Amino acid sequence: MNVLAINSSPKKDKSNTSLILNPFLDGMKEAGAKVELFYTGDLTIKPCTGEFHCWVKHPGECYQQDDMQQLYPKLREADILVFATPVYVDGITGPLKNFIDRMIPLVKPLFELREGHCRHPPREDGNKGKLVLVSNCGFWELDNFDPLVVHMKALCKNMSRTFAGALLRPHGPAFSYMLRSGPSADDVVKAAREAGSQLVRNGQISDETLLTVSRDLLPLDPYVEEINKRFKQALESTNK
Numbered sequence: 001m002n003v004l005a006i007n008s009s010p011k012k013d014k015s016n017t018s019l020i021l022n023p024f025l026d027g028m029k030e031a032g033a034k035v036e037l038f039y040t041g042d043l044t045i046k047p048c049t050g051e052f053h054c055w056v057k058h059p060g061e062c063y064q065q066d067d068m069q070q071l072y073p074k075l076r077e078a079d080i081l082v083f084a085t086p087v088y089v090d091g092i093t094g095p096l097k098n099f100i101d102r103m104i105p106l107v108k109p110l111f112e113l114r115e116g117h118c119r120h121p122p123r124e125d126g127n128k129g130k131l132v133l134v135s136n137c138g139f140w141e142l143d144n145f146d147p148l149v150v151h152m153k154a155l156c157k158n159m160s161r162t163f164a165g166a167l168l169r170p171h172g173p174a175f176s177y178m179l180r181s182g183p184s185a186d187d188v189v190k191a192a193r194e195a196g197s198q199l200v201r202n203g204q205i206s207d208e209t210l211l212t213v214s215r216d217l218l219p220l221d222p223y224v225e226e227i228n229k230r231f232k233q234a235l236e237s238t239n240k
């Protein structure tokens, strides 16, 4: 089973996103999957220029010669695609959106109706695998991920993939400092690893496991107080 994971946090392996993504990928590896991880921060992926070369002039091929070219074969072979992103202004990061837009060579231009809705047919060599979202955010509430989950579900319908769930970590900065200061959030890391193993072994992730990944780590008010204290200290230290 081939897994292609894209981590789009600019902080790469030092990111809060990695704190969930990496154990998830470890769980998949332990269950026997071949996992490849790329950081958009290490890649040059230019924005789509919108000219439909990949649909009309050279069907199935993007004319832009950048790092996306090495990823197309991997995308076509990916049984599981993992998009990992921090929440940036209620959405995914810009580099991940560029990556997603550059996926249109994998589908054909003609419209077809599926369940009464316009879609693009996949190319013959296009893989119809699964897609998982991994995300973390700074705000406390779980509903900060709603726009991203809606986006990923729509993308799956458009690109003929199956949405296999989302590992969502609200109040991500608290997760980071709790892991550094003790074992109190270890169950969340364990659940992320278990999610990877379940997906490879059973083809799905249990709701219970996903709930543990997203569980409240501390109440809202102390979290807001702690974050504000840290930002105030940072502002004072730079005399702003």
Ligand SMILES: Cc1cc2nc3c(=O)[nH]c(=O)nc-3n(C[C@H](O)[C@H](O)[C@H](O)COP(=O)(O)O)c2cc1C
Pocket: 009, 010, 011, 014, 015, 016, 017, 018, 085, 086, 087, 088, 089, 090, 091, 136, 137, 138, 139, 140, 144, 172, 173
């Ligand atoms: C440009 C920018 C926009 C952000 N927008 C949001 C937002 O809309 N909602 C939110 O909850 N957090 C937001 N955050 C906070 C990040 O999601 C949070 O700090 C996260 O833990 C960063 O993850 P990373 O370490 O994986 O990059 C934003 C951060 C940045 C830098």
